[in-house]
Amino acid sequence: MKLPRTTRGKYSIEAVAKALDVLNAFSSSEELTLNEISRRVRLNKSRTFRLLHTLAERDYVTRCDSGTGYRLGVKLFELAAKVRRDVKQLARPWMQTLHDRFNETVNLGVLNDGDVLYIDILESSRPFRMAATVGCRMPACSTAMGKALLAHLPATGSGNQISASRSGGAQRQELIRELAVVRSRGFAVDDEQNEPGVACVGAPIFDAGGRTVAAISVSGPAYRIHAKQRSISRAIVTACGEVSRSLGFNIR
Numbered sequence: 001m002k003l004p005r006t007t008r009g010k011y012s013i014e015a016v017a018k019a020l021d022v023l024n025a026f027s028s029s030e031e032l033t034l035n036e037i038s039r040r041v042r043l044n045k046s047r048t049f050r051l052l053h054t055l056a057e058r059d060y061v062t063r064c065d066s067g068t069g070y071r072l073g074v075k076l077f078e079l080a081a082k083v084r085r086d087v088k089q090l091a092r093p094w095m096q097t098l099h100d101r102f103n104e105t106v107n108l109g110v111l112n113d114g115d116v117l118y119i120d121i122l123e124s125s126r127p128f129r130m131a132a133t134v135g136c137r138m139p140a141c142s143t144a145m146g147k148a149l150l151a152h153l154p155a156t157g158s159g160n161q162i163s164a165s166r167s168g169g170a171q172r173q174e175l176i177r178e179l180a181v182v183r184s185r186g187f188a189v190d191d192e193q194n195e196p197g198v199a200c201v202g203a204p205i206f207d208a209g210g211r212t213v214a215a216i217s218v219s220g221p222a223y224r225i226h227a228k229q230r231s232i233s234r235a236i237v238t239a240c241g242e243v244s245r246s247l248g249f250n251i252r
Helices: 013-023 034-041 045-057 074-080 088-101 144-150 157-166 171-183 222-227 229-246
Strands: 061-063 069-073 103-110 115-122 135-138 188-191 198-206 212-221
Touching: 013 034, 013 045, 034 045, 045 061, 088 103, 088 212, 088 229, 103 144, 103 171, 115 144, 144 171, 144 188, 144 198, 144 212, 198 222, 198 229, 212 222, 212 229, 222 229
Parallel strands: none
Antiparallel strands: 061 069, 103 115, 103 212, 115 135, 188 198, 198 212
């Protein structure tokens, strides 16, 4: 009997496969040491280091400030932005809904090395403008989007990201307490912490695995945001919930 022809494994490049294994060793935004990665991918440390070095040169992983750990790099998100069902594409209609309803600036951001990277912004038509622009970074610990993302990270990843977010000592403990509140109510608030005179409300977006992948925020002059904070928070939680649902997240 003639067996069906298969090319499975025939054209595989072993070095590429191992590099992908290294990337898959990471869970969300956690920080891993060389030893931990080496164990997870079952390679010796010398070869694992060479793979990490190559990936870091292309921004697929990034070396942490501690000098002993690695995290996934922003290049992976840049690639993800090119796929059909990317977060930016799915979030844009809901961002537009928020923009139309409140006529305040609506932001979309991701977490990277203790900062929020702004990847999309819908500006208010009013003359007041925010400092943030697409491509800029802001400290996660002082932004509503950043706190919304930090609050839902796994314990290890959260600790690492808080450490990277330039908050220390008493501020760090205060942030940890604030993140517990954010988790319980579903949204975060920046009350002039990041920019004088500006307030912001943000909520997280989850993927199919329940991991935070981005956040949306509504920002504007503090007096206007304070006056509408309840309605803004409800609307933004609903919007982020719908984007999460589109990504396959099962909202209970």
